[in-house]
Amino acid sequence: MTAHSELRAQLDTLTTEAFRPELAEIDRLSTLEIARMMNAEDAGVPAAVAGRLERIAAAVDDIAPRMARGGRLIYAGAGTAGRLGVLDASECPPTFNTDPSQVVGLIAGGPSAMVKAVEGAEDSKELAAEDLTALALTADDTVVGISASGRTPYAVGAVEFARARGALTVGLSCNAGSALAAAAEHGIEVVVGPELLTGSTRLKAGTAQKLVLNLLSTVTMIRLGKTYGNLMVDVRASNEKLRARSRRIVALATGASDTEIEAALTATDGEVKNAVLVILGGVDGPTAAALLTTSQGHLRAALTQTR
Missing domain, CATH: 1.10.8.1080 (Helicase, Ruva Protein; domain 3)
Incomplete structure (x- = not known):
């Protein structure tokens, strides 16, 4: 079997990549019909996340004490997953007055990959190891690998590298039985089903990942005392x-x-x-x-x- 056919066979087994024949003529529908269909698809995402709340809470309960000791929360992913990690990390300083080094987003291919695809970057476990080596990981750090498929080498490699060095690891994916969840101490698999557009995991899978990252960072910050009740008392008046x-x-x-x-x-x-x-x-x-x-x-x- 060639590398190309092997990859195709792997994709055929993933829920997030499944083809939905009932949507094969979606382009013939009216704009409003397509919008209603897409909105109905999105409605099921919060329920899928709800089914993983115990796992998410367990992860937070391990992350928070490490951060209280000076550890960092580090997201690592490729493509949409990487961008979502960078987004969540970048929102923590203005929301919780964290130092930019406390919550870090790594995306395969570096900052330029935020706006333009970097070919081949997601396929490299070695690149993930290099990016994490540059951060000088400690046992108090947490690395969250993010991948809709749960098989992206960059995300899996980040988790494997971090775990081997004693850091806490979380694997966030949208397929059951993923390599990413298996590699991490805390595996969080939010299965949202096949996408409206086959394989476009920026849709339901991306929404699910954003919701989980919101939970991980926000609840961790609450545990760290960054709020008073539901008030963001750690903001600083700079403008x-x-x-x-x-x-x-x-x-x-x-x-x-x-x-x-x-x-x-x-x-x-x-x-x-x-x-x-x-x-x-x-x-x-x-x-x-x-x-x-x-x-x-x-x-x-x-x-x-x-x-």
Whole structure:
């Protein structure tokens, strides 16, 4: 069997690549009919994710304590999967005030692959090893391999390399029995079925991966104390839009007057979490900073020390 025919045979076994003959004349339908059909397909994705929530929660419970010790959350994927990892990583600094080095997105072929396909990059386990070697992995790091098929060499190679070096590993795919899930300590397989367009895993599979990455990063950040209730208290007011949002968050958390809020934000150099502690704990700015340091950034824990 040639390499080409072997690859075709492998694709024929994947749910995400399955051909749906009932959609063979979809191009003959009206625009509205196609849109309704596609929307109906998407509706089943959250249910597929819901079926994997226990596995996702278990992964978060392992990721969070590692990050609390200084570990990083590192996504690794190719194509759409890689782009989704980079997207999720890039959203963490403005949302949770994380350092850009804390959540990292690796895409096969490097940054240019975000906007243009880099031929052959996804087929290289060695490239994944090189990219992770450059990050100097530690046992407190977590590497999340992302691949709709669950067989992409770059994603599988990233997980294998990371696990061999003692890092925590998660394998996120959209096919059951995937090599990626088998290689990782936490295998998360969200099976959404064949795509509306055969093999176009930027559709349901991509949506499923985005939902899971949202869960992994957001719930981890909640566990790390990056929120107070459902308020993003770890944002820092660095522009006028964020200053307005910061004032609103402090108001929602404390019920304080505008004057009190402005004074607290001034005393804490615009740090929302610190300002909330100043108001609710009745302490000054330096004391708030010290309490948050001793409580590892958890606002609720810091507040108990003021009572």
